[in-house]
Amino acid sequence: MSDTTAPPLLELRGVNKSFGPVHVLRDVDFTVRAGEVTALVGDNGAGKSTLVKCISGIYTSDSGEVLVAGERVHIHGPRDAAHHGIEIVYQDLALCDNLDIVQNMFLGRERLSGIILDEPSMEELAQKTLAGLSVRTVKSVRQLVSSLSGGQRQTVAIAKAVLWNSRLVILDEPTAALGVAQTAQVLELVRRLADNGLAVVLISHNMNDVFAVSDRIAALYLGRMAAQVKTTDVTHAQVVELITAGRSGSLGLQPEEAL
């Protein structure tokens, strides 16, 4: 568990976002700590994707504050997010099938010596990063991504996010398309990221995954943060209630505010 006295790595306070008349995020508070996996759950349309896009700077929030390691920041695009150490692994992975693992991991941030690509140094760092994550599933870092399985691709996408001294990695449904064994491998990797000291946000619909790896659960309900709780303090059923009804007993939004 992480040091609770230090400021959280990412803190959102009162974030609002509307698209025309549709109020997608309402006064959302969200806290992510280093060394922890925070699961972000919610039904379809609850605002998970919008929240992530506000964090990554693809959308600008209408109001509210974003603090990274206790400092107020303004994130205006993916590059700003990367600058603050925030990396996002999207559901569709954004890998180029026709490039190999090293080429994908360094895409857009290639290392050069002169004007020529510095392949040896990139390959070395890619191998180190994969080894640091104890990845044993890929045979060669010079394999084309098209030859990889779904789980291996997910691994590469995560390794790509970790490569850049990132402090916060946001994973959008990393296990959605995977089989049982591969899901286990990826979840193990997610856990290892947090154990290595990174802050991890895991977006998932799968309660088994959430309970398997997360330290905290944040449940969104119709654009509001219903509750942010420790995983050990709640049951499976309570989380499902938070997702579907916004409250569960004394937890979550109270009736008058839930409406």
Place this chain on the structure above:
Amino acid sequence: MSTATTTTTVAPSDGGADSPLFAYAKNYGRKLRGGEMGALPAVAGLIVLCAVFTLANPNFLTPSNMANLFTQGGPITVIAMGLVFVLLLGEIDLSAGFTSGVCAAVLAILLTNEGWPWYAAVGVSIATGVAIGFLLGFLVAKVGIPSFVVTLAAFLAFQGVVLKLLKEGTNISIRDNQTVIIALENEFLSPLLGWVFAAVAVAALAVVQIVIKIKRMGRGLNSDPWEIIAVRIGGLAVLLGVAVAVLNQERSRNPLIFGSLKGMPIIVPIIAVLLILWTVVLRRTRFGRHVYAVGGNVEAARRAGISVDRIRISAFVICSGMAAIGGIIAASQARSVDPNTGGSNVLLYAVGAAVVGGTSLFGGRGRVLDAVLGGAVVAVINNGMGLMGYSSWVKYVVTGSVLLLAAGVDALSRRRSAVS
């Protein structure tokens, strides 16, 4: 090796139990099965075609016909090299043929009608190509018109521009005193220079391969075994050695009367330089890497911060610029420019060359070398069938079939790599 300890912990590679040579072979086999066939189909096709034509007509494998092959394939190969960039993005340039025609016309007018020096005329001709490429790329990338439509329109329009430039179809000849331009397709390296060229090429390959190997070993990375490097260098040495030896033979029927005719056509080192230049750009620079990325997955490229529009425009600029060079070479070959320069089947042969060589029409896969190998296949078919006395309709049908076959191989290998 001081890095041995890190190697064992770091490299998530093949166990290490295999010998490097065996591992290399296994890796290559895996690539083949995965649908990455590289140069294999084109090289195999080339060997089969050459064998068939040699059996059918002994004149095929004579030194003079070999020299002809290179000069005949020159313009198409150069245009195909530029097309590789556009094809890598999954786009097409149907106007490359007539772009070369326009640029050749510009060259001829400046040289013959205006009396400009050759370097100025060549410069303006290539600049015309670059400007055309910028316009095409702008329309595709910024305006968002599909490249098929943009370049089909340009294909029609440039046909008209060539007619206008050549005053409704007159033929402008390149005079014999334009020695530099004429030399491109009609002169030969002296036998000694041919050997020097071959030696420099082999030495350059050896240095590059060995330096890369040593650098990678220094970092404890997997590298190609020495045996493979030796085979590569030796292979190139043998190939170039045979080529130079054949081309250095006397080809003139009677050297005393018609003058001596021997040596490597000048177009060969020109194509070699262009091949190396664009291969380095494509495989070893950030720009080239981004071309592959845009061709492989536009969305991934965009998220990685790559300016997709800039890459698209650059590819069209390179394609049209190379088409201009192809046009200059065609002008040299014909010693004149007429409304048909770059017309008829030039474009289709060039696209065919790139695809036959192994460049995918779906984008993301291809090399500049493909254009050269495919250009050789197209030139061999044309030349060989001409020697066998087939009429042109057979040539068209056979070339079309080869193109279809290559595109079929491309589509199948693509499906294969998608499945695995």
